[in-house]
Amino acid sequence: MHDCFVLKDLMPIHCCAMQGRVDAIQALLFFDTEGSIKRNLEMEKYNAFVFTDLRQEQALEKLLK
Numbered sequence: 001m002h003d004c005f006v007l008k009d010l011m012p013i014h015c016c017a018m019q020g021r022v023d024a025i026q027a028l029l030f031f032d033t034e035g036s037i038k039r040n041l042e043m044e045k046y047n048a049f050v051f052t053d054l055r056q057e058q059a060l061e062k063l064l065k
């Protein structure tokens with residue numbers, strides 16, 4: 001198994017991005033006929049936003065106490 005998966009549970013597209021492999025990213029997206037990569041990336045973005053928003057809300061509550 002590739003180190004990216006062991007260290008951070010990253011998808012292959014993440015590893016390509018870290019290496020600057022635009023050609024590989026384009027190939028992955030081209031052959032992703034079901035759109036699962038895009039869906040996973042969108043969900044990842046949404047989860048990061050919700051987590052950040054929750055952390056900010058908790059920090060604000062602490063300040064207001």
